[in-house]
Amino acid sequence: MNPFSSGTRLRDMIRAIRACKTAAEERAVVRKECASIRAAVSDNDNDYRHRNLAKLMFIHMLGYPTHFGQMECLKLIAAPGFPEKRIGYLGLMLLLDERQEVLMLVTNSLKQDLNHTNQYIVGLALCALGNICSAEMARDLAPEVERLLQFRDPNVRKKAALCSIRIVKKVPDLVENFVNPVASLLKEKHHGVLLTAMQLCADLCILSEEALEYFKKRCTEGLVKVLKDAVNSPYAPEYDISGIADPFLQIRLLRLLRILGHGDADASDCMNDVLAQVATKTESNKNAGNAILYECVETILSIEDSGGLRVLAINILGRFLSNRDNNIRYVALNMLMKAISVDGQAVQRHRATILECVKDSDASIRKRALELVYLLVNESNVKPLTKELIDYLEVSDQDFKGDLTARICSIVEKLSPDKLWYIDQMLKVLCEAGNYVKDEVWHALIVVITNASNLHGYTVRSLYRAIQTSVDQEAVVRVAVWCIGEYGDLLMNNTGMLDLEEPITVTESDAVDVIELAIKRHTSDLTTRAMCLIALLKLSSRFPSSSQRIKDIVTQSKGSLLLELQQRSIEFDSIIEKHQNLRAALVERMPVLDEATYSGRRSGSVPAAVSTSQGNALHLPNGVAKMADAPLLDLLDLSVDEPAAPNSSGGNFLQDLLGADISSSSSQSVSGKIQAQKSGTDVLLDLLSTGSAPAQNGSSTPDIFSISQDNKTSISALDSLSSPMVPPVQASPITGGSPMDLLDGFGPNPPVPKDNGPAHPPIVAFESSSLKIIFNFSKEPESPQTTLIEANFTNKSSEVYTDFIFQAAVPKFLQLHLEPASGNTLPSSSSGSITQKLRVTNNQHGKKSIMMRIRISYKLNGKDMLEEGQISNIPRDL
Amino acid sequence: MGIRFVLMVNKQGQTRLAQYYEYLTLEERRALEGEIVRKCLARNEQQCSFVEHRTYKIVYRRYASLFFLVGVDNEEVSRAHTFTIMCPNELAILEFIHLLVETMDRHFGNVCELDIMFHLEKAHFMLEEMVMNGCIVETSKANILAPIQLMDKAS
Numbered sequence A: 001m002n003p004f005s006s007g008t009r010l011r012d013m014i015r016a017i018r019a020c021k022t023a024a025e026e027r028a029v030v031r032k033e034c035a036s037i038r039a040a041v042s043d044n045d046n047d048y049r050h051r052n053l054a055k056l057m058f059i060h061m062l063g064y065p066t067h068f069g070q071m072e073c074l075k076l077i078a079a080p081g082f083p084e085k086r087i088g089y090l091g092l093m094l095l096l097d098e099r100q101e102v103l104m105l106v107t108n109s110l111k112q113d114l115n116h117t118n119q120y121i122v123g124l125a126l127c128a129l130g131n132i133c134s135a136e137m138a139r140d141l142a143p144e145v146e147r148l149l150q151f152r153d154p155n156v157r158k159k160a161a162l163c164s165i166r167i168v169k170k171v172p173d174l175v176e177n178f179v180n181p182v183a184s185l186l187k188e189k190h191h192g193v194l195l196t197a198m199q200l201c202a203d204l205c206i207l208s209e210e211a212l213e214y215f216k217k218r219c220t221e222g223l224v225k226v227l228k229d230a231v232n233s234p235y236a237p238e239y240d241i242s243g244i245a246d247p248f249l250q251i252r253l254l255r256l257l258r259i260l261g262h263g264d265a266d267a268s269d270c271m272n273d274v275l276a277q278v279a280t281k282t283e284s285n286k287n288a289g290n291a292i293l294y295e296c297v298e299t300i301l302s303i304e305d306s307g308g309l310r311v312l313a314i315n316i317l318g319r320f321l322s323n324r325d326n327n328i329r330y331v332a333l334n335m336l337m338k339a340i341s342v343d344g345q346a347v348q349r350h351r352a353t354i355l356e357c358v359k360d361s362d363a364s365i366r367k368r369a370l371e372l373v374y375l376l377v378n379e380s381n382v383k384p385l386t387k388e389l390i391d392y393l394e395v396s397d398q399d400f401k402g403d404l405t406a407r408i409c410s411i412v413e414k415l416s417p418d419k420l421w422y423i424d425q426m427l428k429v430l431c432e433a434g435n436y437v438k439d440e441v442w443h444a445l446i447v448v449i450t451n452a453s454n455l456h457g458y459t460v461r462s463l464y465r466a467i468q469t470s471v472d473q474e475a476v477v478r479v480a481v482w483c484i485g486e487y488g489d490l491l492m493n494n495t496g497m498l499d500l501e502e503p504i505t506v507t508e509s510d511a512v513d514v515i516e517l518a519i520k521r522h523t524s525d526l527t528t529r530a531m532c533l534i535a536l537l538k539l540s541s542r543f544p545s546s547s548q549r550i551k552d553i554v555t556q557s558k559g560s561l562l563l564e565l566q567q568r569s570i571e572f573d574s575i576i577e578k579h580q581n582l583r584a585a586l587v588e589r590m591p592v593l594d595e596a597t598y599s600g601r602r603s604g605s606v607p608a609a610v611s612t613s614q615g616n617a618l619h620l621p622n623g624v625a626k627m628a629d630a631p632l633l634d635l636l637d638l639s640v641d642e643p644a645a646p647n648s649s650g651g652n653f654l655q656d657l658l659g660a661d662i663s664s665s666s667s668q669s670v671s672g673k674i675q676a677q678k679s680g681t682d683v684l685l686d687l688l689s690t691g692s693a694p695a696q697n698g699s700s701t702p703d704i705f706s707i708s709q710d711n712k713t714s715i716s717a718l719d720s721l722s723s724p725m726v727p728p729v730q731a732s733p734i735t736g737g738s739p740m741d742l743l744d745g746f747g748p749n750p751p752v753p754k755d756n757g758p759a760h761p762p763i764v765a766f767e768s769s770s771l772k773i774i775f776n777f778s779k780e781p782e783s784p785q786t787t788l789i790e791a792n793f794t795n796k797s798s799e800v801y802t803d804f805i806f807q808a809a810v811p812k813f814l815q816l817h818l819e820p821a822s823g824n825t826l827p828s829s830s831s832g833s834i835t836q837k838l839r840v841t842n843n844q845h846g847k848k849s850i851m852m853r854i855r856i857s858y859k860l861n862g863k864d865m866l867e868e869g870q871i872s873n874i875p876r877d878l
Numbered sequence B: 001m002g003i004r005f006v007l008m009v010n011k012q013g014q015t016r017l018a019q020y021y022e023y024l025t026l027e028e029r030r031a032l033e034g035e036i037v038r039k040c041l042a043r044n045e046q047q048c049s050f051v052e053h054r055t056y057k058i059v060y061r062r063y064a065s066l067f068f069l070v071g072v073d074n075e076e077v078s079r080a081h082t083f084t085i086m087c088p089n090e091l092a093i094l095e096f097i098h099l100l101v102e103t104m105d106r107h108f109g110n111v112c113e114l115d116i117m118f119h120l121e122k123a124h125f126m127l128e129e130m131v132m133n134g135c136i137v138e139t140s141k142a143n144i145l146a147p148i149q150l151m152d153k154a155s
Helices: A003-019 A023-042 A049-061 A067-078 A082-095 A102-114 A119-132 A135-148 A154-170 A172-185 A191-207 A209-232 A247-261 A265-281 A287-302 A307-321 A326-342 A344-348 A351-358 A363-376 A382-395 A398-415 A419-436 A439-451 A453-469 A474-493 A508-520 A526-542 A544-559 A563-578 A580-586 A595-602 A631-641 A650-665 A668-677 A680-688 A701-710 A714-722 B026-041 B090-108 B113-118 B120-130 B141-154
Strands: A763-767 A771-780 A783-795 A801-809 A814-818 A833-842 A852-860 A863-871 B003-010 B015-020 B050-053 B056-063 B066-073
Touching (some): A003 A049, A003 B113, A023 A049, A023 A067, A049 A067, A049 B015, A049 B120, A067 A102, A082 A119, A082 B120, A082 B141, A102 A135, A119 A154, A119 B141, A135 A154, A135 A172, A154 A172, A154 A191, A172 A191, A191 A209, A209 A247, A209 A265, A247 A265, A247 B090, A265 A307, A287 A307, A287 A326, A287 B090, A307 A326, A307 A344, A307 A351, A326 A344, A326 A363, A326 B090, A351 A363, A351 A382, A363 A382, A363 A398, A363 B050, A382 A398, A382 A419, A419 A439, A439 A595, A453 A474, A453 A508, A474 A526, A508 A526, A508 A544, A526 A544, A526 A580, A544 A563, A563 A580, A763 A863, A771 A852, A783 A801, A801 A814, A801 A833, B003 B026, B015 B026, B015 B113, B015 B120, B026 B056, B026 B066, B056 B090, B066 B090, B090 B113, B090 B120, B090 B141, B113 B120, B120 B141
Antiparallel strands (some): A763 A771, A771 A783, A783 A833, A801 A852, A852 A863, B003 B015, B003 B066, B056 B066
16 A cells, blocks of 8 residues: 555645635535544445544544544554554554453554564554553553563664653552563663653652652762763763753653652762752753753752752752743742741842733733732831832733732731731721622621721721712722711711821711612622612711701612512601601611631631521621621521510510500401410511521511511511501500500610510519519410519619619419529619529419519618519410 | 653644643543744744643744744653653753754755645654654764665665
């Protein structure tokens, strides 16, 4: 067969493909060719097999499937002639991979060719084996390859060495068979053999500790000498590259020495001299020389310490760093990352230069430099470095801002010396690249802000300024909206001014303007708008005079196509309009968010379940980001959840409202049930537990809204709640004249119902000229006999009571357990209260009502006082 | 040296030679080539010759209308005693590309895109003599070309 006869047609095909104007044309040509090759394959055409395979290789390169040609490769390999074998093996390597079954069939041909008398055929087989052999083939053919390591022709030996690398990687137990042959190959003069033997040696060292020890002892000196010769060798044209003798060999030597010298003082000692020689004698004005220096530096940094050499190495890197060639600077940055662990101080010296590289126009260099800077930052230099990086953020490329922002935020979070600095830097980043900041970063910022109570005023004012200039950065807008909602009042009166701060004059309407602008921006997304609505609700309470305007803005979202916004808008509108008196309590400031818990959650160490019972407070900010569908729930929950603030428990009050409302607005039978069966709590729980968190902590405020999510009548429910008509509070014999006007009674009558309050309204158990006691009741559904009473004591006089002790006695059919009181000092003029829990078990439940005698002792201006009384107005059904 | 692929691509981004030293499916190859070509061809002369992409570090060099791209490992072996052994020497790879081009030049005489297209198998034979299983076998142009010239003489 004449190989040229096939060449013409191959040329034709390539020309036809080149002439194609479109991808469709190309596909058509390829399809036609493939069809004719398939036909030739099925005809078992011998003459054109060679040519067809060449075509298939081309087609394969273009990215078309060529699996039907695989058997052709095998046939060509099995052919006797060198040209057929050569193209056959090439096809084998290109078209097949070790996963394919066909490969099994080739093992025998390979074995024959490895034993062939023609060294070129042996070379072909070795090359193919080295590129594609599988573990099974490796086992089968390893003896042949081992033998070929001693073949007379060095060109075969070098290929056998590389082939061995694949074999030992596939079958690591074979390592020991190769150790001795490699040791003798390392003594050769032929560059190709040396090069490949060193690679095999390195791989053996990685695979086996024993091999490593063996080579450390036996070969280090020899290799050092080879390197010395290479460095000092006279001009050898064949291996010379721009005046340097075989840089590839030198690099390989340095690399192997690195492995041998790592962790071994003796071996390292042995190579010190030659490394110093390489580092000083190698020309650094050509790429090849720099490649050697680069490798040499890495070797010096990896082997055991020798102070002088390390200085030399770091100096070389410094020179690289100031080189004008970008390639050299790139590798310098690369290597400095490794040098940090060896000599951080030395790397710090180049900080300024590295920082310049962050600003390079080349993306690869910037990326490297940024990673390096990140490693260089420590407590002592964090401020100037961050400043530089943030300054650069302004002018950096769009596609680099993401990386840069993430790094800056990470540095600031990790190393900020104080909260003021943290907040300042974050605000700067947000202003420059707020759209690149990840959600958890600005969440963390809010956590920090809530914890820095002395900086609330400063922060909100800074944010107010920031949002004026950076209104297009979503994250700034969100944080600013959140803070203005929370701390809007601090914006007006310049509270907590810091020395460095310039006073600003902001009116209420300015603050509302900002939020209005944010909610109306077309780019604002659901989260931002939801946050705006909440902020507006909060401001409506903080800025009473702007209330009407805020209401108008909120109302505008009533028509929003986004259900969430629409619903919130309607709800908030209703709160602003009709619930003046509970609004203040509803929108109180968020409690301080727990930094430790947040960072724990961020790193994923705290299971999510924790958040349900203990505190939705963990949801940040206002839970909007995590629960975008129910931002309000969390908000309300949080404001109600404020620990140890019984006075502010608007939520509890609401719960009462709801209980009353349900009993009044739903059918009489339901309310009858509540009263009669004392299962009111269950009914209510069912009614209430439509959404979100279980009402474990007794605050059912969120549930009002979750009901409203399911039940479109909620608005009317809310409306009826607020109707001036006093809902009928059935059959609870109230004494003490507490007017249970559930809405308007809020102010004068601090209600402190707890837990399952709705079924049993609180009573004024005792009242004298100086003292008032209110009982709140709750039941445990599973034991109707037990009643939990929370007694709430208030001091009506103008003097403080100290050493306050409450005692109670009950008839025999009752059992009483008194829990410790919340305190023993009662502030004057009803400005505070003490609460104490009583657990009463009524053995004649349903027949007799709970009654008790009480005795209260306290000290008034150091004088002992005593008050006694009897409580018999507790409802019978308790 | 952990070479994972060698690509030759023209200015239009068409692949002219592709040799992989690890198995990738056709689809993976096509996607990878597309991504790399887009990334590398967009860079200008002044920028450095290294691009990090996925787990590869790509070292590339442009000769007239032809781009030579070599993908090497971008990951390091993390065994205690093998400190950064797999870490590629980008400059050496750059030198290797130059050696490849010089070798082709010596054989074809001022090699161009068409030489490689129409003599794809010869280009592969040369590469085969230089790289095997991702390692450099031979760096002497005479040794690389000897078997090929022998073949040419024989036919």
